[in-house]
Amino acid sequence: MKNIIVTTSVKTTFELNTKAQNLANELNLKYIIRNKKTIKQLLEDAQGVLVVYKNKLSYFENDSEFFFHLDTTALKIKNSDNEPLVEIISKEKQNVLDCTMGLAGDSILLSYYGHHVTSLEKNNIIHLITSNGLKHYVSPNEKINKAMRKILFRGRDHAGKWHKGSLITRIEESPVPETAAPYEVCYIKGQDFAGEEHEVDPETIGQLVFPATELYPDIWEGDIIEDKYGHLMEVMFDPYSRAFYVIAHSKTSVGLERLDEGYLHFKFKNHGAKVWGNIHDLELITEP
Numbered sequence: 481m482k483n484i485i486v487t488t489s490v491k492t493t494f495e496l497n498t499k500a501q502n503l504a505n506e507l508n509l510k511y512i513i514r515n516k517k518t519i520k521q522l523l524e525d526a527q528g529v530l531v532v533y534k535n536k537l538s539y540f541e542n543d544s545e546f547f548f549h550l551d552t553t554a555l556k557i558k559n560s561d562n563e564p565l566v567e568i569i570s571k572e573k574q575n576v577l578d579c580t581m582g583l584a585g586d587s588i589l590l591s592y593y594g595h596h597v598t599s600l601e602k603n604n605i606i607h608l609i610t611s612n613g614l615k616h617y618v619s620p621n622e623k624i625n626k627a628m629r630k631i632l633f634r635g636r637d638h639a640g641k642w643h644k645g646s647l648i649t650r651i652e653e654s655p656v657p658e659t660a661a662p663y664e665v666c667y668i669k670g671q672d673f674a675g676e677e678h679e680v681d682p683e684t685i686g687q688l689v690f691p692a693t694e695l696y697p698d699i700w701e702g703d704i705i706e707d708k709y710g711h712l713m714e715v716m717f718d719p720y721s722r723a724f725y726v727i728a729h730s731k732t733s734v735g736l737e738r739l740d741e742g743y744l745h746f747k748f749k750n751h752g753a754k755v756w757g758n759i760h761d762l763e764l765i766t767e768p
Contacts, residue, residue, distance in 0.1 A: 484528040484605070487514045493534075500532040502664060507604065530605065535616065537609045546606070548613025550624065553585040557592055557624065565589060575690065575741060584610050584628075592627040596691050600723055615647065632688040634700055635668045635680030636760060643668040643678040647685065684760045689715060689724050690741060696748040699739075702759045708752035714759060715739060 486504035488496045492514060504511035509530070512522075519540045522529045528541040538547040560566050565586060569576070574595045578587045581601035591597050601607040614628045633647040648667040666685060667677040686701030699705075705713040705726065713726040726743070728735040737743060747753040 482527040484509050484530060485522065485526045486511045486530045486532065487522065489531060489533045490514055490516055496532055496534065503530070503532060507608070528605070530608075537612050539605050539609060546609060548583060548609055548617055550585075550588070550617065550619055553583070553588050554619070554621070554624065556585065556589050557621075560589070560593075563589070566593060569593075569595065577740070581610055582606065584614060588614075588624065588627050592624060598689065615649075633668060633685055634688070635666060635678075635682075635686075636684040637678050637680050641678075643680060644688075645670045645675070648677065686715075686758075687717070689739065690744060696744050696753070697755055699744065699755070700758065704756045704758060705747065705753050706756040707747055712756065713747075713753075 486500050486509050488500045501511050531538045556563050576590050576595050576597045578599040581599035587597045587599045619625050634644040636642050645668050650665050652665045666680050666682045668680050669677045690699040692698045703715045713728045724739040726737050726739050
């Protein structure tokens with residue numbers, strides 16, 4: 481793996497330093513204090529630099545900077561009457577799998593027109609920066625903001641109640657600031673960030689993988705699917721391939737299969753599958 485370091489903007493704060501440190505730990509990268517060094521100076525000791533700013537993330541490598549923006553996407557939406565992708569996709573709402581997310585331009589465009597889009601990206605840094613941008617970037621066009629925020633999550637609060645909607649994360653002060661550092665707090669708010677916020681246990685947060693159809697209900701990360709033979713299949717996200725899979729548990733083995741609409745159609749139509757529960761409410765027990 482490349483030698484990539486994580487740091488902050490030159491003008492930093494305690495909260496930014498904490499966010500950068502947490503991000504470095506999450507990505508298993510080295511965090512360094514900026515100390516007013518230029519990007520060019522930082523790149524003398526690293527192949528890439530991930531910089532945490534107040535309102536964005538940027539990645540620097542050689543003489544280039546990668547950050548989330550909507551320049552070409554906004555232009556595509558403005559000229560969508562002549563946009564080939566919009567013409568190809570039926571006006572009827574579709575479930576679309578975008579296998580090369582990048583800056584999510586195509587995903588946002590299709591989401592803007594009401595399609596449900598799942599985006600995949602194999603490059604961890606690109607995935608991180610684009611995902612962060614989709615959550616936090618604010619466009620003057622409110623409809624574009626809603627298109628970016630259509631990725632739905634669910635999470636369970638500390639009273640055991642589940643909430644579904646948009647995911648919000650914040651760095652907040654510890655209740656005992658003298659002895660503990662600020663920490664990340666997760667909230668679920670209504671779809672399109674409407675309604676009340678609910679603090680949820682970060683361990684229970686899962687993404688909506690496929691919306692309900694006539695054959696199956698909403699399929700969420702962490703769901704347990706059971707077929708008519710009693711086989712249990714756990715829906716999981718693989719951070720390395722950036723894709724969703726099912727772990728199929730049987731009496732004698734554990735198998736891993738890529739999760740897509742074809743798999744769900746086959747299991748629910750031909751094998752009488754049903755959503756049995758999820759890994760947070762029900763203990764997944766397999767026979768030896």
